[in-house]
Amino acid sequence: MSSKRKDTQRQTRDRLVAAAHASIVEEGVAAMSIRNICTAAGHTQGAFYSNFASKDDLLVEILQSHIQDEVTLLRDLVAHCAGDDIETTLQVLAARLAKLAEEAQWSLLSIELQLHARREPAFAARHYEGKAACHQVFAGLVSDLAERFGLRPILPPLQTGIGLYALWMGLAVQGEVEGAVPRDRMLVGFFRALMGLGVPGTERA
Missing domain, CATH: 1.10.357.10 (Tetracycline Repressor, domain 2)
Known part of the structure; x- marks a missing residue:
């Protein structure tokens, strides 16, 4: 995997984590969903499952x-x-x-x-x-x-x-x-x- 691709993947992962973190703070654990996390992060669910x-x-x-x-x-x-x-x-x-x-x-x-x-x-x-x-x-x-x-x-x-x-x-x-x-x-x-x-x-x- 190239360095640029690794950086892009890392950025995607970081955005997903940040979106999930914000969801926990604002709505609680029970209310958070993969769909909402991906929407907030600007990524598809496919991108989510590529990282988690x-x-x-x-x-x-x-x-x-x-x-x-x-x-x-x-x-x-x-x-x-x-x-x-x-x-x-x-x-x-x-x-x-x-x-x-x-x-x-x-x-x-x-x-x-x-x-x-x-x-x-x-x-x-x-x-x-x-x-x-x-x-x-x-x-x-x-x-x-x-x-x-x-x-x-x-x-x-x-x-x-x-x-x-x-x-x-x-x-x-x-x-x-x-x-x-x-x-x-x-x-x-x-x-x-x-x-x-x-x-x-x-x-x-």
């Missing part, structure tokens, strides 16, 4: 891309936090994660994909690949924190990343709970525990 096996395949890529973009932003926040104050950095990260947890379209998409994977073994492998990629980018964030502040996580970065991803998505799905601490405090507590940090203001063992 199904709508599910497209949804997995959208969710994975969203998570990767957001964790890239979080890693950039870590890199640019001034000084060596871990508490300030954790607060910045937790506030961003809590804000993301309020974006209902992403938690709904995650739930739908998870349920579909449980019902359809053929889709489960594709969904697992997407989740594994999300776990890896969260593990990278954990590694950044450990290296930046000389921390010793009580679990390997990947396992910590899996736990962080699960808590983040769980908080998003659960929503607000009467009597529960705010999401940002919940996330900070999780960070502190798994990163081997003690109670603020005390020395670590």
Whole structure:
């Protein structure tokens, strides 16, 4: 395949993804259709199936891309936090994660994909690949924190990343709970525990 053809295919794929993303934000996952996505992107359904096996395949890529973009932003926040104050950095990260947890379209998409994977073994492998990629980018964030502040996580970065991803998505799905601490405090507590940090203001063992 020529370089020009690859560029054209990439542009087509990007337009389809952008149209699907806009559909999720504006109408929700249930209302989106391949026909409407193709119309919005200015492509035929044939072009869609040249890039994606199904709508599910497209949804997995959208969710994975969203998570990767957001964790890239979080890693950039870590890199640019001034000084060596871990508490300030954790607060910045937790506030961003809590804000993301309020974006209902992403938690709904995650739930739908998870349920579909449980019902359809053929889709489960594709969904697992997407989740594994999300776990890896969260593990990278954990590694950044450990290296930046000389921390010793009580679990390997990947396992910590899996736990962080699960808590983040769980908080998003659960929503607000009467009597529960705010999401940002919940996330900070999780960070502190798994990163081997003690109670603020005390020395670590």
